[in-house]
Amino acid sequence: MKDISAKSMEADRPLIDLLDGIEFCLNALYKDKDHKFMDEVCQNLKFEELIGVLLLARDEARLRKRLENPDEDEDFFEV
Secondary structure, three states: OOOOOHHHHHHOOOOOOHHHHHHHHHHHHHHOOOOOOOOEEEOOEEHHHHHHHHHHHHHHHHHHHHHHOOOOOOOOOOO
8 A cells, every 4th residue: 555554554453353344344345336346446456356355254253253152143154
């Protein structure tokens, strides 16, 4: 990015729940009506790829949460 280094972004990451952050990003992307699925977010990164990785991250976070709290009755693929 033009105005911040990768090192600064890595050091100043948000202090929020992982699943909440992923859901926030996915919801913002789902609501976007200005771009197409195959449009680029930036050079060499399409919305399709970004959303796909966020979905994988959400699955992993949900699995981790389920393993940490096996008694919670939550649908793994709940949208």
